Amino acid sequence: MTSMPKSSIKQVNKVLTSRFIKRKLATHSGYALGRVAPFGIGAAVGIAGGRALAHTVIHQAKRAFGPAPTQFARDLEPVIL
Numbered sequence: 001m002t003s004m005p006k007s008s009i010k011q012v013n014k015v016l017t018s019r020f021i022k023r024k025l026a027t028h029s030g031y032a033l034g035r036v037a038p039f040g041i042g043a044a045v046g047i048a049g050g051r052a053l054a055h056t057v058i059h060q061a062k063r064a065f066g067p068a069p070t071q072f073a074r075d076l077e078p079v080i081l
Contacts (some may be wrong), residue, residue, distance in 0.1 A: 004012075
């Protein structure tokens with residue numbers, strides 16, 4: 001037999017294509033995760049650091065200036081220097 005029927009070739013191609021795509025997705029998804037993970041870790045560290053810094057600044061401002069007033073005077077005049 002020197003040739004295969006087109007229907008057989010289409011079935012074989014369909015199976016091989018799906019196997020190829022599954023293998024490539026499995027391989028490349030690991031690579032993609034490995035390349036993206038440092039950005040996620042950096043973002044988490046940045047958020048935690050920013051939160052800690054903000055907490056410290058707020059705490060020190062309260063300590064330096066006392067508690068914030070409950071309300072402000074309504075009629076404040078602009079001061080022009």
